[in-house]
Amino acid sequence: METQAEQTLKDCAPYVRFAKLDELLALSRANSLWPLTFGLACCAIEMMAAGAARFDLARFGAEVFRPSPRQADLMIVAGTVNKKMAEAVKTLYDQMPEPKWVIAMGNCAISGGPFVFPGQYAVIEGVDKLFPVDVYIPGCPPRPEALIEGILKLEEKLTGKRRWPVVKSEPRA
Amino acid sequence: MATENQPNPSAVPTPPPASAPAPGASAPAAAPLPTPTPLPNPLAHLPLPFQPVDFLLRGYHVDASVEGGQAVSAAECLAKEGFALDTITGVDWMALGQMEVVYDYFHPTRVLRAVVRARIPRDNPEIPTISGVFPGANWHEREAHDFFGIRFLGHPNLTPFLLPEDATYHPLRKDFAL
Amino acid sequence: MIIEQTKPVLEGPKGDASPGRTDEPIAPGAVRASDAPAATGRETFVINLGPQHPATHGVLRVKMTMDGEYVVRAEPVCGYIHRMHEKMAENRTYAQFLPNTSRIDYLSAMTYTHAFVGAVERAAKIQVPRRAEYIRVITSELNRIASHLVWWGAFLLDLGGFTPLLYAFDDREKILDLLEGITGARLTYCYYRVGGLYNDVDDAFLNGTRTFVTEMRPRLKMYRALVTENIILRKRLIGIGPISAEMCRRYGATGPVIRGSGVSYDVRRLEPYSVYPEFDFEVPTFPEGDSMARYLVRMEEMAQSLRIIEQAVDKLPAGPVMAERVPRVLKLPMGDYCYAVEAARGRFMVRVVSDNKEIPYRVKLRTPCLSNLSLFEEASQGMLLPDALALMGSLDLVIPDIDR
Numbered sequence: 001m002e003t004q005a006e007q008t009l010k011d012c013a014p015y016v017r018f019a020k021l022d023e024l025l026a027l028s029r030a031n032s033l034w035p036l037t038f039g040l041a042c043c044a045i046e047m048m049a050a051g052a053a054r055f056d057l058a059r060f061g062a063e064v065f066r067p068s069p070r071q072a073d074l075m076i077v078a079g080t081v082n083k084k085m086a087e088a089v090k091t092l093y094d095q096m097p098e099p100k101w102v103i104a105m106g107n108c109a110i111s112g113g114p115f116v117f118p119g120q121y122a123v124i125e126g127v128d129k130l131f132p133v134d135v136y137i138p139g140c141p142p143r144p145e146a147l148i149e150g151i152l153k154l155e156e157k158l159t160g161k162r163r164w165p166v167v168k169s170e171p172r173a
Numbered sequence: 174m175a176t177e178n179q180p181n182p183s184a185v186p187t188p189p190p191a192s193a194p195a196p197g198a199s200a201p202a203a204a205p206l207p208t209p210t211p212l213p214n215p216l217a218h219l220p221l222p223f224q225p226v227d228f229l230l231r232g233y234h235v236d237a238s239v240e241g242g243q244a245v246s247a248a249e250c251l252a253k254e255g256f257a258l259d260t261i262t263g264v265d266w267m268a269l270g271q272m273e274v275v276y277d278y279f280h281p282t283r284v285l286r287a288v289v290r291a292r293i294p295r296d297n298p299e300i301p302t303i304s305g306v307f308p309g310a311n312w313h314e315r316e317a318h319d320f321f322g323i324r325f326l327g328h329p330n331l332t333p334f335l336l337p338e339d340a341t342y343h344p345l346r347k348d349f350a351l
Numbered sequence: 352m353i354i355e356q357t358k359p360v361l362e363g364p365k366g367d368a369s370p371g372r373t374d375e376p377i378a379p380g381a382v383r384a385s386d387a388p389a390a391t392g393r394e395t396f397v398i399n400l401g402p403q404h405p406a407t408h409g410v411l412r413v414k415m416t417m418d419g420e421y422v423v424r425a426e427p428v429c430g431y432i433h434r435m436h437e438k439m440a441e442n443r444t445y446a447q448f449l450p451n452t453s454r455i456d457y458l459s460a461m462t463y464t465h466a467f468v469g470a471v472e473r474a475a476k477i478q479v480p481r482r483a484e485y486i487r488v489i490t491s492e493l494n495r496i497a498s499h500l501v502w503w504g505a506f507l508l509d510l511g512g513f514t515p516l517l518y519a520f521d522d523r524e525k526i527l528d529l530l531e532g533i534t535g536a537r538l539t540y541c542y543y544r545v546g547g548l549y550n551d552v553d554d555a556f557l558n559g560t561r562t563f564v565t566e567m568r569p570r571l572k573m574y575r576a577l578v579t580e581n582i583i584l585r586k587r588l589i590g591i592g593p594i595s596a597e598m599c600r601r602y603g604a605t606g607p608v609i610r611g612s613g614v615s616y617d618v619r620r621l622e623p624y625s626v627y628p629e630f631d632f633e634v635p636t637f638p639e640g641d642s643m644a645r646y647l648v649r650m651e652e653m654a655q656s657l658r659i660i661e662q663a664v665d666k667l668p669a670g671p672v673m674a675e676r677v678p679r680v681l682k683l684p685m686g687d688y689c690y691a692v693e694a695a696r697g698r699f700m701v702r703v704v705s706d707n708k709e710i711p712y713r714v715k716l717r718t719p720c721l722s723n724l725s726l727f728e729e730a731s732q733g734m735l736l737p738d739a740l741a742l743m744g745s746l747d748l749v750i751p752d753i754d755r
Binding site for chain 1 (some may be wrong): 336337342344347350
């Protein structure tokens, strides 16, 4: 015999959905990431191309690049981080309000990239020496599709499951 | 809209006619080299020791080696001729105990590139600044100071330009070690 | 003193009393507005433009001393993306340095690689096959168009218009598809080698290039009608940021900056290299010296690049693309060698000093943006802040080019 509560749930089912608040918040955050415009070097151009018409980050809700860190929740570090610049990067990271995520885009942000050589005095070998990174996107520069895949990986980290199909690339005819 | 200027007819003759394929071309090793004709020196009228140089080999037309103290007067002469400052750089000849300061100039309307060099002692590298003649030298000299430690006397602001503000090292010196 | 502005700004340059705007050509050697507001004892404050800023096109910090909206002094501070290519060159062989050359100015990467391999070939007296020279010209000019498209989109984004950026990137994607087909890379190509190219082009590339040229010409017409002749753009650019030819000479500014000030200085004409003398093209020059002139120079350059590409594709000779007998271990004779190219931003020169070893003794990269930016301090005195940004955008800066 069903309780009154169970009966009510069954009656409401066509009109009302229930979910955990955490999951709802995660879904809405994942669907509307607001990146900080933080292009440092060459990867910035591929980031701009990802936001432009062909690759279109707007499909994933992430096209609103904010210039101010106070309004952003995703920092895409695209380019080489210098020792002179490191302080500014750390300040920007600190100024972003929680919850915040970091994507290290490109080889320079992951590990210093092609600029690591014995005697390199200027480059920080990887932005994860400054603050925690959530997703690493290798490439020099990574293609815009790679950046989109990185953002989808971040969404998977947020929501727990990947909500978009995996696209297999095919050789051009 | 103006079309491009014709090069000054009294300037150095232009390189071989347009059908020549690539610069630096020379016949394969088997053929004997022709006797070189003496190259003209379009800056011979200046009180500077300019030597003509093969442009196709070196990439500049005239080259002068001066003393460190003459760099400013060289810059003034070239400025009067209408040259523009291209770049200032250094080369660290550690084995010889010298630093070479190289000034590159280009002319905006003539096919003419000039290079002025000065060698200064490596353990006390000082040379007067030319930023009074060419304000663009300001940044180039700051960069040369950053990389080599060359002190440009009279420079208005010889602070680190590309290195962090508190840097005390000079990376392009041959004895630079982290 | 300043500017009791009673008239609305949109009335036009003549009706606007701000000191940064003028319709007269600037006198040679004249310096803008040192009758600065601070001389009257008004209070100034210092703000930082950058290093993280959407309009600085990279990590540039400009310490601006402001009197209200007027710039008293703008001092660029560089070094935030200094990665030391020149030191890396002393630790790499000539072939190992090639990837670095693309990353100095990544928007016109082909031209920078061209300068470096040209310097090495000049020193080693390596003769590049004609087919390789032609393909180098085609790819360099395609790269120039792509670079100007990015500049155009970003410049208009700075001025407040978002749509041209999308159109520009769309056109640029077509170019990148072509170049990806032969090089495999979209942005930082490493296509040229010492002695030629490592990969020949195929028919798909040549047909695609011809198609691209025919598609691009109507697009340029559309950009002219929609953007260049737009009244808002004209009011924002005409008369803004006058730079005289004398100022360009004193600072060594090259490229569209000097060509927008009436001096027809183009490295392809005044220091001829590669096979450029064989092509029929004009060097666009505008005498006004303001931001609009620099803008028009670049738009015209895109059209001229299309002309060069068309001629090169038509006249492309058959043959090998790599010189014979290029030594695997390359040692250059002693001495220094220069090679200059006309990159999208101006004159880029590589000076290689060799002491007869496999690795160069010193490589100096003379980059155009450093000289172009060095005149910003003098040129921006007394301007309104948005006008100063329009001036900076019209200089077309890529900051890793300055910091190397």
